[in-house]
Amino acid sequence: MDEIVSTVEQVLDNIETLYLYGESTNVSERRFHDARIKNGKLFAVVQIHGSFRFAPGKFAGYVNNDISHADNLAERDGRKTNMVLSSLFGEALGPSDEGYDAIDQGFLDYCNQKGILPSQHGLKRRYWVLGPASAETPTADPKELTERVERALRRIHTRKPPVPKGHHKVPKSSTTLERYVRDPEVIAWVLREAAGNCENCGSAAPFKRLNGEPFLEVHHVRSLGEGGPDTTDNAVVCCPNCHRKLHFDKENDSLRLKLIASIKRLKDFPLNG
Ligand SMILES: [Zn+2]
């Protein structure tokens, strides 16, 4: 049984393997490469040194894929790899999506270079694009914020991302109800760091959301209203109970200091600092 990929790196490895077959002096390796490229409909694509490299989903989607697995290709279920690749990279780009034309042209150029005539399929080719997906931007709309956090979480689940810079001057949106514009990347990053547990009491999230994510809340140790920044060194993940305590317990300032003392990344930001 071949194992389906679960990380971005595994997909990158496969793309690299197929690319090297395309460059190989070994005829069977080159033929293998050419057939994959010629017949593919759904490709994982990465841009390296300004040029695109491609691998069809069924090849990109299995761990440590190589030519020795060639015989298994026919019986593989593309739907499984499609699902996993879509969860790693988002839905594959289609002809109506922004950026599609450049990638499809890159594909035709690649084929041309290798002397491959791509098969005509009823459906247009589609592409999963690997690489630094653009960061989510801050928003004051709570519903939109939830969606952006979900997208950021999906993107960073597989590998630890760099610490987002966050925002030191937190803007307010000008609606009738004033709200702080919060950074979904900061929320997603600390949620991932907490790995499903409250950073105050250590308990697991009390329940899971519909999407399977643990229900935890992100609290600003020095609140935004008191001039705290929207950054990872001022944000802590807590269960709903601890969150209320941190806001409303009469001892909440000593709770705040205890948190700062116990979690290395936190800093003590001054009141109205
Ligand atoms: Zn807790």
Ligand SMILES: [Zn+2]
């Ligand atoms: Zn809070």
